[in-house]
Amino acid sequence: MSLSRRRKMLPWWFALPGLLWLIVFFAVPILNQVSVSLMSGDPEKGYELTWSFATYWDAIRDYHAQFTRSFGYAGAATLIDFVIAFPLAYFIAYKAGRFKGLWLLLVILPFFVSQVMRTASWQLILNDQGWLVARMQDVGIVADDGRFLATGKAVIFGISYNFLPFMVLPIYATLDRIDRRLIEAASDLYCSRWTAFRKVTLPLAVPGIFAGSLLVFIPACGDYINSSILGSSNTTMIGNVIQSKFLNILDYPTAAALSFILMGVILLGIAIYGRVLGTKNLTELAG
C-alpha cells in the first residue's frame, strides 16, 4: 500500500472503535426492536415475526392524540426553555465575570438529584392547597377553584424545568466563544447595542440554539415521568403509552412500533428545522 493510501485509511482506523460501538449498542438493539415491532401474537402465547405492518397503522390510529400532545408539550417546553435559557446563558457568558463557574454549577445542580425525586417534590409544592397554587389563583394563571396539578400546564412546566440545563449549556458555549471584538466592530459600523446583538451575536449563536432545542425537544417527546407525576389521564404522552404497553400490558410490538413512529417523526422534524434554521440559510437571513 502506498504511503498516501495508508494516510487516507488512517482516519478509518481511528473511527473503528466508535463504529464497533455504534454497531453493538445502537444498530443491534434497533434491528432487534424493528423485528419485535413486526411480530404478532399475545402476551400469553408469545410473539413471533409475521411481518405485520398493521401494528404501525393501528398504533397511529389509536394514539395519534397522544402523539400530537407529546409534540405540543415538547414544543411548548422547548420554547419556554429557550426564552428562559437565552438571557440566562447571555448573562453567564458576558456579565457573570469571575462567577461564571458558580453560575454554571447552579444551572446543572438539579441534575445531582434524581429526576423522579425532583419532579415528585414539585408535585408536593404544586398541591392544590399549596401556597404557590393559591398565588397562581390570585394572579389568574389558574382559575379560582381550579388546580394546577394534573393539567397540561403542569406537565409542560415539569418538562421545561427538567430539561432547562440542556438548553442553557449549548447556548452558553456558543455565546462564550463569540469574539468580543466582533461586537466592537459592529458598533464601529453604526450598530447600536441592540442591532449588534441582532446582526452579530444572535446569528453566531444559532448553532447553540439549534443544539439546545434538539437536546430539549427530543427527550421531551418521549418523556413519561412528568406526565405520570404531574399530569393526569388527560395529559398522557406517547412515552406513557409506550411505557405502559411495554411494562404493564406486555404488548411489545405496539410499544416498539410507537417508538419507531416517534423516532421517524422526530427525524423528519429535525430535518425541516435544520433546513429552516440551518446555519447556512439563517446567516443569509441575518445578512
Added chain:
Amino acid sequence: MTTVPESTETSRPPAAAGDAAEQRDICLEHVHKRYGDQTVIGDLSLDIEQGRFYALLGPSGCGKTTTLRMIGGFELPTSGTVRLAGQDVTQLPPHKREVNTVFQSYALFPHLSVEKNVAFGLERRKVDKHETKKRVAEMLETVQLSHLAKRKPGQLSGGQAQRVALARALVNKPRALLLDEPLGALDLRLRRQLQDQLKQIQRDIGITFVHVTHDQEEAMSMADTIAVMNGGAIEQQGSAEDLYERPETSFVANFLGTSNLIDVTPESAPVDHEFSRGTTVDLEPVRYLTHRAEGYAGPIRIGVRPEKVRLYATDQEPPEGDNVLHGKVVQSTFLGVTLQYLVRTAGGLELNVVEPNLVGNSAGTFGAGQDVQVAWDARQTFVVEGGSAGA
C-alpha cells in the same frame, strides 16, 4: 454630521473656532486614562489635521491602542476631551462617531460573506440598496478583491482579510480611519506591498488616517506626521525628518534609529549669533546651535547620529568648524556596506560611528586600540533634555 444627538452637545464652544479649526480633524485635550490605579495615559493632547496620514509609534504597552480606542469610542477617557471635527464626542458611543476602525485582529464577521461584510456599515445606515451594491463593488475593486466577494472570511489569507477589513471601513467614507497595527500579522514582503497600497488609497481618498504601529520604518515610510509615544505620553511629533534629525528627547533619539548622546555642561555665553558651546566630561569643547538648547537650564545632553560622524587619525586635520573628540577605537566591525566603530574617550564616553565602505580594503580602516579623532559638523548636533533625564 447628523448622527450626533443634540443632548450631547456641550455648552463649551469648539476649542479653536475659525480657520484653524476647519483643518483640525481629531483633537485630544488633556486626556487621561486609568485602569484601577494604573495610569495608562497621562495628560495626552494631540491635534491631527484633516487629510493627514498620522502615525502613532511607540514600544509595546505604551498606550497606542488605548489612545486609538478612545478616539474610536471604545474606551472612555478618565478625564479630558475628545473632539472630532471640532465637536465634543467624548461621551458618544462608537456607532455615533464618524470614524471607522480597522482592528488589529481584523474582526471580520465570520457568518457573512466578504461582500456582506463590506456592505455591513452601509446597510446599518440605511443607504439605498442600489447605491450600497455599487459602492461595495467599487471598494472591492479598489482593494483588488472583487473575485473573492462571495467567500467567507474563514477562507481568506491574512493579507486578503486585512484588505477586507480596510474595505469594510473605507466604504463608509468616514471622516477618519483608525488603524491598529493593521499589518502586524503579515510577513515582511506582504507588509511592504500593503504599505504602498494603503498609502496610495489614503492619497486617493484624502481622508485622515491614524495608524498605530511599533515598526519605525513603517511609520517613516507612510506617515506625514509621526507621534512617538512612550509611557502613555507623546514624546515628540513631527515629520520623519524632524524626528530623525532633530529629536528632542533621549527616548526619541534612540527609538528612531540610534544616537550618540553626550552629557555636556554649557558655557553661559554663546560663541556667536548661531552657536553655543559646552564641555564634555573630557573637558573637550562641543558646539551646538543655540536655538536648539532654548528652554534648557543647567546641564544638557547633546546628540549626533552615528552616520554623521567621521573618524580621523591623530595626524589628520578634521574640517574646520567640526566638533572634535579624542578617543581610542574599542571595536571595529566590517559589515560590507558600512564599517562600524565603537570609540571610547579617556573620560569613558562611548561613541558609535558608522562610515560608508569607501576604501575597499582594511588598510584604510582603523583597528582596535588605535587613537582617533571623532568629528562631525556642529550643525548636525541636536540637543535633548538635561543630563539626568532618561539616562
